[in-house]
Amino acid sequence: MRLGNLEIEIIIALFLVLTALWTVMARSLLRAAIGLALTSAMLTVMMYKLNAPLAAVFELSVCSGLISVIFITTISLTQPLTWAEIYEHERERLSRFRPLPFIILLLGLFFWLVKVDLALPTVVAEKVTDVRVVLWSLRQLDLVGQIICLLAGAFGVTILFKAWRGK
Amino acid sequence: MSFWFFCVCVIMLAVIGVYCLLYTYSLMRALIGIEILIKAVTLLIIAVGYFSQHLALAQSLVITLIVMEVVIMVVAAGIVLGLHHYQKDLDIRKLRELKG
Incomplete structure (x- = not known):
């Protein structure tokens, strides 16, 4: 535009x-x-x-x-x-x-x-245009990583505030 | 628009973030600097995806990046709150407990 x-x-x-x-x-x-x-x-x-x-x-x-x-x-x-x-x-x-x-x-x-x-070289590998297919089918390990990261964050904050309350 | 145009934007955003990290004494402003750096990376990934015609993969990576960003910010904010609880200050010049 x-x-x-x-x-x-x-x-x-x-x-x-x-x-x-x-x-x-x-x-x-x-x-x-x-x-x-x-x-x-x-x-x-x-x-x-x-x-x-x-x-x-x-x-x-x-x-x-x-x-x-x-x-x-x-x-x-x-x-x-x-x-x-x-x-x-x-x-x-x-x-x-x-x-x-x-x-x-x-x-x-x-x-x-x-x-x-x-x-930028266009990669010749199989091109998938639907982001849902990429996220849920091709890059499932990313989702596992996200879940682990979220859990680590949740536990980290919990431990931080537990130590704070303990003092 | 050319890919170089987005590269210039990314460079400018990254310089703003790095400058903020280098020249601030407030922990909260340091977090804001990190956020701006992450914004630069996000823009770079999307621009690369757009120009290499792999936008679906780029979007998937950006969603992962955003989740990581939230976790980092939540934990960092928790650490800032904890430090403020003990030191009553967020000025990094006054945080000398770990000086080795």
């Missing part, structure tokens, strides 16, 4: 990088968490444009939703800095992050102008 001379992917990519920058440079942690959710939302739009709707739905519901909830809960439980403390630390923090937008801009311009032609 074209908007004038610009393709829509360029606008989405621009917003993606800008939201990521805002996330890193945001003054309060809460704003940073909201910025991260926005970055995920932008990535979701990009995935949808690249014909990956299932991964996009996962990204939107899990990364933009669940992880934001985890971050905001952690921030509220850890009593972050008050606004007065934030203003106090702001100058020192901003001085560390001030070069970042310029670095990103320069890197983006440099690599955009260099334009390396990366020819």
Whole structure:
């Protein structure tokens, strides 16, 4: 899709990088968490444009939703800095992050102008176009890995909080 | 759009994530840096899948990556909460208990 001379992917990519920058440079942690959710939302739009709707739905519901909830809960439980403390630390923090937008801009311009032609080889192996077939039939071991990883996470958190209560 | 365009996006996102990890003193902001790095990897996998015409496989890998990401973030958030419980601070300059 074209908007004038610009393709829509360029606008989405621009917003993606800008939201990521805002996330890193945001003054309060809460704003940073909201910025991260926005970055995920932008990535979701990009995935949808690249014909990956299932991964996009996962990204939107899990990364933009669940992880934001985890971050905001952690921030509220850890009593972050008050606004007065934030203003106090702001100058020192901003001085560390001030070069970042310029670095990103320069890197983006440099690599955009260099334009390396990366020819991705198309694998000649049997091509399956249905993600459900790949996930449930061809890559079942991935699912086992996911289950083990989820269990490890659940046990890890349980043990962490058990030790905390024990003290 | 060419594949290189997505590579430039991935590079910019990865630099933002790495810069955040290198220059922050807050544990929560470090987690946010890791998240942005994971976003870069996710975009790279999807772009590679799109241009090599193996999008089904790429989506399957991204779903696995998202599950791993959630588990990592939950455990990391638990560790951050535990550290805050003992140290009352999330500034990594003040976490010197494991200094060897």
